[in-house]
Amino acid sequence: MVKKLKTQLCMDKYRTRLRTGALVLEILAPFGLFLGLSSANNLLSVLSGVLILTGLILMAVIG
Amino acid sequence: MPLTLLNWLLALTPVLAVIVLMLVFKWGGSRAGAVSWMIAAGIAILFFGAGLELIAYAQVKAILLSLDVLYIIWAGLLLFHIANEAGAIQMIGERLPKLTGDRVMQALLIGWLLVSFLQGMGGFGVPVAICAPILIGLGFGPIQSVVMAAIGHGWAVNFGSLATSFQSLMAVTGLPGELLAPAAALLLGVAAFPCGAIVAYLGCGWKGLKRALPAVIILSAVMGGVQYLLATNGVWTLGATGAAIAGLLVAVFLMRLPWFKSRQGDALTNDQASAEPGKEKAKSFLVTVSAYIILVVLAFLINLIPGLKAFLSQVKLTLQFPALNTSSGWITEAGTGRMISIFGHPGAILLYTSIIAYLIYWRAGYLSPKAFGGILKKVGRGAVNSSLGIIAMIGLASVMMHSGMTNMLARGLSESFNQSAYPAIAPFVGALGAFITGSNNSSNVLFAVMQQETAALLNLSIPLILAAQTAGGSLGSIMSPAKIIVGCSTVGLSEQEGIVMRRVLLYGIIPLVIVAMLTTLLNLV
Numbered sequence: 001m002v003k004k005l006k007t008q009l010c011m012d013k014y015r016t017r018l019r020t021g022a023l024v025l026e027i028l029a030p031f032g033l034f035l036g037l038s039s040a041n042n043l044l045s046v047l048s049g050v051l052i053l054t055g056l057i058l059m060a061v062i063g
Numbered sequence: 064m065p066l067t068l069l070n071w072l073l074a075l076t077p078v079l080a081v082i083v084l085m086l087v088f089k090w091g092g093s094r095a096g097a098v099s100w101m102i103a104a105g106i107a108i109l110f111f112g113a114g115l116e117l118i119a120y121a122q123v124k125a126i127l128l129s130l131d132v133l134y135i136i137w138a139g140l141l142l143f144h145i146a147n148e149a150g151a152i153q154m155i156g157e158r159l160p161k162l163t164g165d166r167v168m169q170a171l172l173i174g175w176l177l178v179s180f181l182q183g184m185g186g187f188g189v190p191v192a193i194c195a196p197i198l199i200g201l202g203f204g205p206i207q208s209v210v211m212a213a214i215g216h217g218w219a220v221n222f223g224s225l226a227t228s229f230q231s232l233m234a235v236t237g238l239p240g241e242l243l244a245p246a247a248a249l250l251l252g253v254a255a256f257p258c259g260a261i262v263a264y265l266g267c268g269w270k271g272l273k274r275a276l277p278a279v280i281i282l283s284a285v286m287g288g289v290q291y292l293l294a295t296n297g298v299w300t301l302g303a304t305g306a307a308i309a310g311l312l313v314a315v316f317l318m319r320l321p322w323f324k325s326r327q328g329d330a331l332t333n334d335q336a337s338a339e340p341g342k343e344k345a346k347s348f349l350v351t352v353s354a355y356i357i358l359v360v361l362a363f364l365i366n367l368i369p370g371l372k373a374f375l376s377q378v379k380l381t382l383q384f385p386a387l388n389t390s391s392g393w394i395t396e397a398g399t400g401r402m403i404s405i406f407g408h409p410g411a412i413l414l415y416t417s418i419i420a421y422l423i424y425w426r427a428g429y430l431s432p433k434a435f436g437g438i439l440k441k442v443g444r445g446a447v448n449s450s451l452g453i454i455a456m457i458g459l460a461s462v463m464m465h466s467g468m469t470n471m472l473a474r475g476l477s478e479s480f481n482q483s484a485y486p487a488i489a490p491f492v493g494a495l496g497a498f499i500t501g502s503n504n505s506s507n508v509l510f511a512v513m514q515q516e517t518a519a520l521l522n523l524s525i526p527l528i529l530a531a532q533t534a535g536g537s538l539g540s541i542m543s544p545a546k547i548i549v550g551c552s553t554v555g556l557s558e559q560e561g562i563v564m565r566r567v568l569l570y571g572i573i574p575l576v577i578v579a580m581l582t583t584l585l586n587l588v
Contacts, residue, residue, distance in 0.1 A: 019093075019447050026454045030126040033119050034382055045119070052122060059097035059451050063090065063558075 018062050025055035064111065064391040064467055071475040073110050074468035077103035077459055078499055081544055086568075089561040092548035093448055096455025103459050107466035112390030117465055120387055125461035127382065127401040128505075129454045133446075134403065134410030136453070136549055139189035140445050142417040143196075143553060144438045146354040149420075149429040152196055154351045163318040166201075167275040170266025171282070172318075173197050174211035175259045176310045179286070182216040182223035183304030188501075188549025190216055195554045205554045207265060210566045213541045213550055215262045217574055218255040220503045220537035221247060222290055222302025224409070228503035229299050232533050235511045238525070240299055246530030246585070248294040248302065250490075250578050251537060252287025255306075257574040259283050265570065278317050286310040300366065350427050354420035361412050375407035393467030445552045452548040452560075453501070460499050469499065473513050482521045486586040487579040489514055489531035494539025494575055501545025506536035523586060531582040535575060542571045 029051035036045030064070060077099045084095035107113035146152060163169060173194050181190035191212040198208035221228045229247065233240050259282060263275040272279075290306035293299065349356075365372055379402050386397040405411065424430045463469045473492055480488045492514060496506030511532055518528035540546060547564050556563060 016444075016447070019451060020443075023447055023450055023454075026451065027126060027130070030123045034123045037116065037119060037123075049115075049119060056097045056100060056455070059093045059455060060101070063094040 015062050018058055022055040022058040022062075025051050025058075029055065064389075064393065064471065066471065066474050066478060070110070070471055073106050074463070074471040074475075076106055077463060077468070078472075078495075081456075081459070085544060085561040086565050089559070091448065091558055092452030092544050092560050093455055095561075096452050096459060096544065100455050100459045100462065103462045103466075103468070107389075107462055107468065111393070111466040111468060111471075113462075113466040114390070117387045117389065118462060120384055121461040121465040122458055123382065124384060124400045124465075125458040126454065127380075127403065128461065129450075129457045130380075131401050131403050131408075132453055132457070132501075132545075133450050134408055135189060135413065136192075136410075136449060136552075137442065137446050138410040138413035138417060139192060140442045140552070141438070142354060142358070142413050142420065143193055144441045144445075145417055145421050145424065145430075146352075147196070148434050148438055149351060149354070149424040150346060151351045151354055152200060154346065154348060155197055155200075157200075158348065162315065165274075165318075167263050167267040167271035168278065168314070168318055169201050170198070170203070170211060170262055170271070171259060171275060171278065172311075172314055173201065174208070174262040174266065175215040176282070176307055176314055178212045178216040179219040179223070179303060180307035180311060182219040183301070183307055188546040191546070191550030192553040195550060199554060203266065205556055206559070206563055206566065209547070209550045209554060209556060209563050210570065211262045211265045213547065213563075213567050214265070214570050214574075215258055217538045217541040217571065218251050218258045218286075219303035219307065220540050221251055221533045222294060222299055222306075223304070224504075226299045226302055228507055228533060228536060229294075229302075231504050231507045232511050232529060235508055236515050236529060238515075238529070240297065241295075242526050243529055243533075244294040244299055245291070246524075246526045247533050248287075248291040249585075250530050250534040250581060252283075252291050253581055254534060254538060254574045254578055255287050255290075256280070256283035257577050261570050261573060277322075278314070281317065282310050282313060285313050346429065347427075350423065351429065353423050354416060357419050357423075358413070358416045361416055362409075365407065365412055372407055375411070376404040378405045379403060380405060387465055389466055391467065393465075393470070395465050449548045449552040453545050456501055456543075456545040456548075460501075460505065463499065469496070470513070473510050477513065477517045482523060483583075483586075485517065485521055485523060486528065486531060486582040489518075489528045490535030490538070490575055490578045490582060493532040493535025493537075494542070497536040497539035498543045501540065501543040503533065503536035503540045506539065507533055510536075527582060527585055531578065534578045534582075538571065538575045538578060542567050 029048045032048035036048055080099040080102050081095050084090045104118050178190045178194040181193055194212040195208040199205055259279040264272040286306040289309040290302045293305045294302045381399045381402040383399055387395040476492050492510055493506050496510045497503050514528050514532045515525055518525045547560050551560050551563055
């Protein structure tokens with residue numbers, strides 16, 4: 001029982017961290033995307049796009 | 064892109080996905096929003112001819128819109144937790160039962176009048192986030208509290224938030240406020256009655272509604288009348304605020320009548336019963352609720368003194384976007400994205416209020432020196448999940464808008480109905496826009512011109528159809544997932560938004576149907 005609770009607490013802790021990570025990605029990456037698109041920097045655009053998608057996948061998976 | 068049933072159903076799929084995932088699968092807003100965003104992007108690329116660049120720019124525009132909203136939410140949560148830590152929410156919850164022992168009047172006071180007043184000052188779910196915990200403090204259930212506060216302010220959204228939605232309606236249609244205000248104020252004034260009646264019913268059942276009916280009729284007549292007078296005399300920015308203040312004053316008078324004053328029967332809540340009278344007496348009521356007094360004063364000062372507003376609005380964050388088009392011919396003109404005034408934004412007003420209130424509480428000894436860290440932690444905990452949900456929902460709306468899917472939905476609705484049926488449909492188009500975007504303002508930006516053109520084509524009264532659009536947007540915005548997520552954020556219902564949304568949809572449709580019927584009737588007159 002105690003072990004179960006500890007696992008739950010640990011999962012909640014990581015879930016909060018992952019959510020915060022997803023939020024940071026979702027807020028900052030679009031600005032990178034805008035910079036990449038407006039300066040025709042493909043690497044920056046693709047990287048930012050991947051980060052936005054990563055954030056969305058995190059949201060879809062962890063809720 | 065031609066309007067066919069298949070195309071229309073494809074455009075509807077992301078909206079249906081949100082509804083099904085939240086209502087049937089009971090997913091939270093962020094998860095449902097993220098999955099629906101992916102569905103919308105897939106449909107936009109595969110069927111609506113959107114390119115990756117269009118989706119990318121749509122997401123950048125969405126983040127600007129999201130930041131505009133999140134600024135208010137984060138600052139609103141900060142103010143709420145500062146006031147809560149200082150005991151303001153508990154004190155309001157304890158003082159209100161002393162005005163009246165009648166629970167239905169308590170429900171109306173907070174879940175209808177106070178929430179509408181706060182909508183006049185701010186918006187985007189924050190009034191619900193502030194009032195729902197007060198209702199819980201009065202002994203109402205968490206889901207019941209959020210639903211009551213959500214329904215209670217539906218009538219006040221259009222002329223609330225200093226009438227930003229109404230300003231957008233004027234801006235996009237090019238019509239003067241003097242022409243648009245009468246019909247809009249009439250429809251929303253009438254909508255105040257079902258909103259109040261539903262709050263009374265949700266709070267205390269049929270018996271409560273029956274007892275409160277005279278008060279609901281009087282208060283809706285006062286608020287509807289004051290809003291109409293203010294809006295039709297050019298003071299639409301204070302339409303909802305002025306109406307709610309008048310409503311609160313009349314309610315205080317009504318509560319002194321024996322009919323409501325003598326009803327002391329309902330038990331006090333655990334919180335109230337366990338409150339230590341001696342301890343609370345040491346706190347001044349005025350100082351404790353000063354956070355909200357400062358908010359009202361600052362909001363009025365900054366919005367009504369043009370020089371001050373212009374001074375604070377000098378620093379703005381915005382980005383310039385190119386014209387975007389899909390291969391199927393839907394074009395979004397080039398232009399700036401959402402402009403965020405860093406120091407003159409409603410979020411900034413909430414932030415100034417938070418700082419001043421914190422200093423006042425700290426000086427008065429209502430906050431411990433270590434309280435700041437705890438407050439920030441609570442804000443973070445409440446804000447992260449709501450913020451993710453809002454970003455996902457606005458992203459979804461932006462993809463749909465830029466790929467022509469939103470327009471397809473509206474065209475499908477408007478072209479399927481004739482001259483006599485369209486007035487009943489117009490409020491639902493406004494409500495649909497507000498449901499998708501979470502904003503009456505955005506619904507007007509999306510659909511007002513289409514409604515104006517449809518009204519002209521069908522030879523209908525343009526001000527009436529536009530009033531129905533914005534009234535529908537006002538009443539539809541309370542049902543939107545984005546607003547419900549914010550409303551749930553302060554009452555620990557972050558995982559149960561689906562259940563709340565189901566109940567809000569169930570009751571929220573009633574004022575909308577009444578507005579649709581009234582629009583049809585006014586069209587015949």
